[in-house]
Amino acid sequence: xxxxxxxxxxxxxxxxxxxxxxxxxxxxxxxxxxxxxxxxxxxxxxxxxxxxxxxxxxxxxxxxxxxxxxxxxxxxxxxxxxxxxxxxxxxxxxxxxxxxxxxxxxxxxxxxxxx
Amino acid sequence: xxxxxxxxxxxxxxxxxxxxxxxxxxxxxxxxxxxxxxxxxxxxxxxxxxxxxxxxxxxxxxxxxxxxxxxxxxxxxxxxxxxxxxxxxxxxxxxxxxxxxxxxxxxxxxxxxx
Numbered sequence: 001x002x003x004x005x006x007x008x009x010x011x012x013x014x015x016x017x018x019x020x021x022x023x024x025x026x027x028x029x030x031x032x033x034x035x036x037x038x039x040x041x042x043x044x045x046x047x048x049x050x051x052x053x054x055x056x057x058x059x060x061x062x063x064x065x066x067x068x069x070x071x072x073x074x075x076x077x078x079x080x081x082x083x084x085x086x087x088x089x090x091x092x093x094x095x096x097x098x099x100x101x102x103x104x105x106x107x108x109x110x111x112x113x114x115x
Numbered sequence: 116x117x118x119x120x121x122x123x124x125x126x127x128x129x130x131x132x133x134x135x136x137x138x139x140x141x142x143x144x145x146x147x148x149x150x151x152x153x154x155x156x157x158x159x160x161x162x163x164x165x166x167x168x169x170x171x172x173x174x175x176x177x178x179x180x181x182x183x184x185x186x187x188x189x190x191x192x193x194x195x196x197x198x199x200x201x202x203x204x205x206x207x208x209x210x211x212x213x214x215x216x217x218x219x220x221x222x223x224x225x226x227x228x229x
Contacts (some may be wrong), residue, residue: 009155032214043119043205043220044158051215090157094214101214102148102173107157 002026004093006106014114015083021076021109023091033074034092034103035065044090050074061085086113117141121206121221128196128228136191136224138206144219146212147189149173149181151202152223158205164189165212196228 007022025031032051036044048059055067065076074091088110092103122137140147148163150173160173164183178200180192189208193200203225207218 034217036218036220041223043222044207044218045220046217049217096214101212102160102163103214103218105158107155 002031002093002095002104004091004104004106006089006091006109008109009107010110010112012112012114013081016080018079019077019081019085019111021089021091021111023074023076023106025072025074025091025093025104030095032094032101032103033065033067034094035059035063035074035076036090036092036105038088038090038108040087047076047089081111081113083113083115085111087111119206119208119219119221121204121224123224124222125225126227128193128226130197130228132196133192133194134196135193136204136206136226137188138190138221139188140206140208140219141187142208142210142219143186144208144210145186146209146216147183148207148209148218149179149189149191150205150207151175152205153202161191161204163212193226196226198228200226201228202226 003026005024013019034049035047037047038044050067058064088108091106094101094103119140149161150158162181164170167186206221209216
């Protein structure tokens with residue numbers, strides 16, 4: 001079965017600083033990778049996804065993630081964070097384990113941006 | 116606005132009571148899912164419906180039942196609520212039950228069982 005590890009449960013950072021949220025998954029032949037963001041008291045929203053092709057994917061609000069097959073990682077980065085980026089971030093991975101493409105979610109990383 | 120609508124948003128139940136959480140989507144998605152979210156546990160799949168007329172168990176199905184009423188609606192029922200079912204419940208949908216499709220989530224139902 002697929003497993004997803006988000007290495008940091010909480011990442012505090014000052015506004016305008018860069019940030020990296022780490023995500024590692026267990027190896028599989030073919031995977032699809034997602035990052036979701038959850039703002040306080042809301043549902044999760046899809047932030048970005050990697051399906052195939054270029055290993056670097058970007059979101060509309062300045063986040064990017066890079067698929068690294070050899071490291072089995074899909075880390076999320078932003079060069080300069082804003083207060084409004086404070087949220088919980090979830091990495092999710094889909095593969096065809098057991099014939100199903102149900103994604104496995106990590107436990108989440110809480111990004112806290114301080115002024 | 117198009118999306119996934121969950122009702123109710125908040126609920127307090129006494130141990131042993133029953134209730135149904137409602138979920139409806141208007142995006143013509145084929146697949147629908149119920150998750151629970153607990154602190155430090157991430158999201159855990161309770162049940163899902165890959166297409167209208169089918170339902171399957173997820174990781175934590177005990178104590179729950181589901182009904183895919185039609186293509187739009189997928190309800191979750193707690194027959195005899197227990198304190199361990201205190202959680203935030205999210206309904207999600209996606210176009211099909213395939214790995215390339217991301218989820219659209221509802222805003223959640225916060226359930227407390229006392």
